[in-house]
Amino acid sequence: MSEADLSVDVAIVGGGIMGSALAFWITRLDPRCALVVIERDPSYATASSALSAAGIRQQYTTEINVRISQASIEFLRDAGRHLDRSAASLGLQERGYLYLASAAGAERLDACWRRQRALGVEVARLDRADLAARFPWLATDDLALGTLGLRGEGWFDGPGLLAAFASQARAQGVRYLRGEAVGFTGSGPQLDGVRLADGRVIMSAAIVNAAGPWARAVARWAGIELPVSARRRTVYVIECPARLTELPLLIDPSGFWIRPEGERYLAGYPPTPDDDGAPLEPDHSGFESVLWPALATRIPAFESARLRGAWAGYYEMNDFDQNGLLGTLPDQPRLWFINGFSGHGLQQAPIVARGLAERILFGRYRTLDLSALDVTRWLDDRPLRELNVI
Numbered sequence: 001m002s003e004a005d006l007s008v009d010v011a012i013v014g015g016g017i018m019g020s021a022l023a024f025w026i027t028r029l030d031p032r033c034a035l036v037v038i039e040r041d042p043s044y045a046t047a048s049s050a051l052s053a054a055g056i057r058q059q060y061t062t063e064i065n066v067r068i069s070q071a072s073i074e075f076l077r078d079a080g081r082h083l084d085r086s087a088a089s090l091g092l093q094e095r096g097y098l099y100l101a102s103a104a105g106a107e108r109l110d111a112c113w114r115r116q117r118a119l120g121v122e123v124a125r126l127d128r129a130d131l132a133a134r135f136p137w138l139a140t141d142d143l144a145l146g147t148l149g150l151r152g153e154g155w156f157d158g159p160g161l162l163a164a165f166a167s168q169a170r171a172q173g174v175r176y177l178r179g180e181a182v183g184f185t186g187s188g189p190q191l192d193g194v195r196l197a198d199g200r201v202i203m204s205a206a207i208v209n210a211a212g213p214w215a216r217a218v219a220r221w222a223g224i225e226l227p228v229s230a231r232r233r234t235v236y237v238i239e240c241p242a243r244l245t246e247l248p249l250l251i252d253p254s255g256f257w258i259r260p261e262g263e264r265y266l267a268g269y270p271p272t273p274d275d276d277g278a279p280l281e282p283d284h285s286g287f288e289s290v291l292w293p294a295l296a297t298r299i300p301a302f303e304s305a306r307l308r309g310a311w312a313g314y315y316e317m318n319d320f321d322q323n324g325l326l327g328t329l330p331d332q333p334r335l336w337f338i339n340g341f342s343g344h345g346l347q348q349a350p351i352v353a354r355g356l357a358e359r360i361l362f363g364r365y366r367t368l369d370l371s372a373l374d375v376t377r378w379l380d381d382r383p384l385r386e387l388n389v390i
């Protein structure tokens with residue numbers, strides 16, 4: 001059969017972490033399923049999955065996000081059972097997230113901590129004296145509270161996880177097609193294929209939008225204005241002669257985050273303005289004008305920091321409620337969404353992809369019930385309010 005009239009059970013548009021993890025799970029759960037992943041850039045030069053900070057945390061405020069994180073960390077710790085990579089080779093380091101609050105934010109952070117404890121998250125509540133004793137390099141004068149994840153939080157090798165899912169999916173028979181998807185054939189309940197820029201048509205019973213920050217463009221081919229935009233985030237690579245003991249991933253009340261990466265540090269902050277689709281160039285000037293002053297205020301040792309590099313990637317931002325959009329819409333039963341994870345997609349991918357695979361193959365969630373992330377909540381105007389979005 002030539003590629004011009006390839007016919008499969010499932011066609012996935014986009015081979016980033018969502019598309020590749022989904023391809024892995026579908027063919028793991030049903031080895032007979034014929035599946036293609038359509039990816040326009042196998043080098044993943046602009047894919048979010050290759051450009052993220054690859055952090056995983058438990059400190060969420062919605063039950064669904066906590067349950068996903070609990071399952072995701074188990075998946076990563078046990079990666080060798082599923083993938084041809086162990087947790088150690090995926091660089092998993094459980095060194096915690098430290099949220100900090102000034103007096104103005106203390107009540108809110110305290111409420112988050114109570115909620116997390118009730119959901120079984122192992123998280124410590126630290127007052128100013130605790131913070132000063134535990135992190136002697138931290139400027140604590142204006143701080144009222146901190147919360148520190150004790151287990152299940154840290155970071156890992158994001159591109160490594162993507163490569164592991166993709167290679168395992170291939171080993172299970174998934175075919176990666178290099179090409180740019182440009183439209184669908186059929187519509188509504190008769191949607192039946194994906195058209196590629198080179199003229200090929202891939203006929204498929206189920207089609208998945210896994211196009212990350214470009215998901216809205218793909219949804220438009222079906223007449224859907226999905227609320228997902230591409231919000232540029234710059235990651236700064238910083239060197240500092242001072243060695244900080246026990247630096248977790250720190251989130252400052254001013255908005256910046258920082259974590260160690262080998263001998264160096266990675267850091268970033270939410271930019272303003274935050275336009276859709278800004279060119280994928282790092283904002284070098286933001287280091288001097290925003291990040292460095294805030295960093296040196298919180299960690300005085302960073303007065304002697306130097307910027308050594310920077311890169312930029314897109315958050316695939318769900319402008320509706322900043323959480324993943326999963327499943328199908330009522331009049332489009334053959335088009336599936338796995339979009340809009342808004343800065344926490346890499347850590348959620350192993351579990352949300354497993355769930356969507358179950359929905360596609362068996363019509364229901366079999367392991368963790370992910371219906372709280374159902375894309376229909378957007379149509380019904382029922383936002384899922386997560387207070388901890390970074």
Ligand SMILES: Cc1cc2nc3c(=O)[nH]c(=O)nc-3n(C[C@H](O)[C@H](O)[C@H](O)COP(=O)(O)OP(=O)(O)OC[C@H]3O[C@@H](n4cnc5c(N)ncnc54)[C@H](O)[C@@H]3O)c2cc1C
Pocket residue numbers: 013014015016017018019038039040041044046047048049050051052053054055056179180181182210211212213214218233234235312313314315316338339341342343344345346347348
């Ligand atoms: C700076 C930064 C820091 C982040 N930090 C974290 C973090 O600490 N923890 C965390 O969990 N998440 C983090 N994220 C978010 C995370 O990276 C994303 O949620 C996740 O990678 C999204 O994966 P994806 O597969 O949906 O998108 P992508 O990885 O972007 O993959 C989409 C793929 O679709 C392809 N594609 C698009 N359109 C087409 C088309 N028409 N035809 C063919 N192919 C197409 C693209 O080429 C791309 O490869 C961060 C993101 C950024 C940018």
